[in-house]
Amino acid sequence: xxxxxxxxxxxxxxxxxxxxxxxxxxxxxxxxxxxxxxxxxxxxxxxxxxxxxxxxxxxxxxxxxxxxxxxxxxxxxxxxxxxxxxxxxxxxxxxxxx
Numbered sequence: 001x002x003x004x005x006x007x008x009x010x011x012x013x014x015x016x017x018x019x020x021x022x023x024x025x026x027x028x029x030x031x032x033x034x035x036x037x038x039x040x041x042x043x044x045x046x047x048x049x050x051x052x053x054x055x056x057x058x059x060x061x062x063x064x065x066x067x068x069x070x071x072x073x074x075x076x077x078x079x080x081x082x083x084x085x086x087x088x089x090x091x092x093x094x095x096x097x098x
Contacts (some may be wrong), residue, residue: 036055
């Protein structure tokens with residue numbers, strides 16, 4: 001087996017793995033967003049309009065945070081400092097919930 005075949009195989013595994021990850025991430029996003037209005041209206045007893053507004057705000061936040069993070073990383077902090085700051089924020093928020 002040649003070294004070129006090994007690198008091609010490694011390249012293929014990495015890209016197929018990334019594509020499979022994207023598929024599962026999209027399935028989770030659309031599954032949660034489609035059922036979230038139903039959950040908010042039945043289990044949390046919100047009205048239809050406030051629950052739809054909450055879901056719209058959630059989807060908007062999900063689509064805007066990568067853009068904001070990219071701006072902060074490119075213009076101000078750099079890639080690694082932005083990653084460290086986001087990790088610290090995530091750890092602080094997740095520890096507070098526990």
